[in-house]
Amino acid sequence: MRAAFLAMVAGIAIWPSGLTPAAGLWLSPVSATNVVVSSPTSGGGYPELPPVAGGCVGPSADNFNANHSESHLAVNPGSEQIVGSSKFFFDKFSTNYNFYLGSYKIDGTSLSHSNNIVQGYDCSTTETTPGVLNQRMPPSWTNTTDPNVAFDTKGRVYQTMLPFNAFWTNLHPDGEITVSYSDDLGAHWVTGNGAQALEQVPNSSSFQLGHVEDKQWVAVNHYPGNKFQDHVYSTWDIINGNVGSTVKLRLAVSRDRGQTFSKAQTIVSASVDQLRDQFSQPAVDPSGDLYVAYANIGTKSTVADMFVTRSSDDGNTFTTPVRAASGRIIGVGSVRDTNTTFRDGMSSRRMGDRPGASRCRSTTTSPQGASPITSNRRWPRGRMARWRSRSTTGGRPAPLMQASSRRTRAGPTSASTCRSRLTRTAALAHPLSGRT
Numbered sequence: 001m002r003a004a005f006l007a008m009v010a011g012i013a014i015w016p017s018g019l020t021p022a023a024g025l026w027l028s029p030v031s032a033t034n035v036v037v038s039s040p041t042s043g044g045g046y047p048e049l050p051p052v053a054g055g056c057v058g059p060s061a062d063n064f065n066a067n068h069s070e071s072h073l074a075v076n077p078g079s080e081q082i083v084g085s086s087k088f089f090f091d092k093f094s095t096n097y098n099f100y101l102g103s104y105k106i107d108g109t110s111l112s113h114s115n116n117i118v119q120g121y122d123c124s125t126t127e128t129t130p131g132v133l134n135q136r137m138p139p140s141w142t143n144t145t146d147p148n149v150a151f152d153t154k155g156r157v158y159q160t161m162l163p164f165n166a167f168w169t170n171l172h173p174d175g176e177i178t179v180s181y182s183d184d185l186g187a188h189w190v191t192g193n194g195a196q197a198l199e200q201v202p203n204s205s206s207f208q209l210g211h212v213e214d215k216q217w218v219a220v221n222h223y224p225g226n227k228f229q230d231h232v233y234s235t236w237d238i239i240n241g242n243v244g245s246t247v248k249l250r251l252a253v254s255r256d257r258g259q260t261f262s263k264a265q266t267i268v269s270a271s272v273d274q275l276r277d278q279f280s281q282p283a284v285d286p287s288g289d290l291y292v293a294y295a296n297i298g299t300k301s302t303v304a305d306m307f308v309t310r311s312s313d314d315g316n317t318f319t320t321p322v323r324a325a326s327g328r329i330i331g332v333g334s335v336r337d338t339n340t341t342f343r344d345g346m347s348s349r350r351m352g353d354r355p356g357a358s359r360c361r362s363t364t365t366s367p368q369g370a371s372p373i374t375s376n377r378r379w380p381r382g383r384m385a386r387w388r389s390r391s392t393t394g395g396r397p398a399p400l401m402q403a404s405s406r407r408t409r410a411g412p413t414s415a416s417t418c419r420s421r422l423t424r425t426a427a428l429a430h431p432l433s434g435r436t
Contacts, residue, residue: 037084037104037113040065044124044133044140045090046098050169051142054135056123064102064117067094073104074149074157076185077222080108083157083186085147088117097168101144101161103186118144118180120191121163138176139195142166149186150220152230157182158192158258160216160234165206175213176200177236177250181258192258198234199250199264212239219282219290228288228314231255235267235280235292246270249280249294253315267318268294268309274321277307290315293324303328 040062048055057063066089073084088102102117119125126139134140141163151157164175176197180189201211216236221228232254240246249268252261268277280294290311297304307321 035111035113037106038068038086038115041088041102041116043090043100043117044122045100046142046166047091049096049098051098051166051171053137053171056133056135056140058124058133064088064090064100066090066092068102069099070145070147072147072149073106074151075108076151076155076157077153081155081185082106082108083149083151083182085118085149085159085186087145087147088115097143097166099143099145101147101159103149103159103182103189105185105187114187116187118159118161118189120178120180120189120195121161137165137171137173138163138197139191141175142171146214146216148217150218151222152220152232152257153222153224154230154257155183155185156230156257157186158218158220158232159189160218160236161191162213162216162236164213167206169206171206172203173200174204174206174208174211177213177216177234177252177264179218179232179234179254179258179261190258192254193261194259198252198261199236199238209242210240213237214239215279217281219284221284221288221290223284223286223288226286226288228255228284230257231314232258232261233282233284233290233315234261235282237278237280238266239278240270245275247276247278249277249292251282251292251315255314262315267292267311267315268307268321274305274307288312288314292318294321 041064042059042062043064044056044058045063046052046056068086068088071084071086073082075082082104084104084106085101086104087099089099091098100117100122102115104113104115106113117125120139121141121144123133123135123140126134128134142165144161144163146162147159149157149159158179158181161178161180162175163178165171165173167174177199178195178197179192181192182189199213201208204211214237216234218235219233221231221233223229234252234254236250238248238250240248248266248270250264251267252264254261268274268280270277274296276297277294278297280292282290282292284290291308292311293306293308295304295306304327305323306325306327308324309318309321311318
């Protein structure tokens with residue numbers, strides 16, 4: 001299926017046809033082309049620096065005509081239809097932290113495409129009176145961030161959203177967690193849960209250091225006939241204290257395709273040995289078990305452990321977390337890996353559930369109870385190692401966890417990295433050959 005080999009980095013970026021990789025790097029018989037799927041679009045936004053409450057301006061021709069970043073995509077199961085999401089930077093230049101999430105509607109067969117911002121979070125798409133910009137906060141926000149998309153079995157695509165107000169000036173409230181869904185492949189989005197937030201502290205200041213929502217994700221049970229079919233699982237962080245001295249993970253579940261969500265619950269609490277439980281990524285296996293992978297990071301440390309916890313009762317209760325891997329994260333503070341675009345501080349773990357629904361950190365097809373988790377680890381001189389741990393017993397404790405590694409080189413573009421990972425995900429790694 002062609003869509004399984006597509007990776008979007010503000011476009012469908014794959015290893016170009018006829019380009020021969022350097023000796024010893026990735027080789028593939030796959031012939032592919034690059035298709036840019038981003039184009040200028042319009043929406044409301046804040047031109048001031050810093051943004052001012054009531055200062056949102058309405059759409060103008062191509063006022064979202066700048067960079068895109070942090071892309072993610074999902075393939076509608078059984079089709080060649082793809083929905084992607086990324087940050088769309090506002091105005092002509094990307095010199096400020098000024099963006100909203102947008103979506104891409106992509107046909108994997110014809111390669112036709114369109115894009116737009118995700119409606120429901122700027123002053124123009126939240127209007128209650130036609131032609132009158134909605135300056136209230138919320139539903140209007142200065143930013144939305146951290147793209148993530150997943151389909152159910154009926155073609156509805158979901159995204160857990162993080163709308164927030166600029167944290168470099170004093171605005172109210174700070175932020176919230178919501179879920180949006182689309183029934184037309186991302187062209188139009190509806191805010192789920194009756195347009196009510198899953199998590200928010202009313203009238204909180206954007207300067208606050210406690211109860212800060214961040215790093216949200218979504219998973220959907222996309223298995224026809226499963227007892228939890230089309231249930232939607234949203235997870236996110238709650239950060240407390242300066243530099244995130246403690247972080248806990250939260251979850252809410254929808255059992256009616258996004259119309260309503262359960263009351264948010266803490267699924268992993270900060271503890272003496274796990275102070276910062278961050279960057280959750282949920283996934284569902286064919287039996288309907290829900291897994292949540294996350295990273296535990298020491299304060300001001302580059303060492304991280306990757307944990308997995310499992311729910312067999314639709315997200316009501318979870319097992320004691322199992323440590324799946326350990327290593328150094330790819331950036332802390334101002335530290336970044338050379339020649340990469342990895343987000344600062346992310347230990348980059350990923351639960352695998354199905355092909356074609358991942359970022360460049362690609363997932364694999366797993367039999368029931370076989371749950372792979374991948375993570376990045378730092379090597380000297382800017383090299384990265386990709387480590388893969390796999391449980392064949394539903395995430396039960398070691399020694400049943402098997403670990404293997406695959407080596408990647410931090411190249412100058414994301415295209416080669418995405419292409420090499422998306423076209424080789426079937427087997428365990430060969431640590432020194434760069435093959436999987």
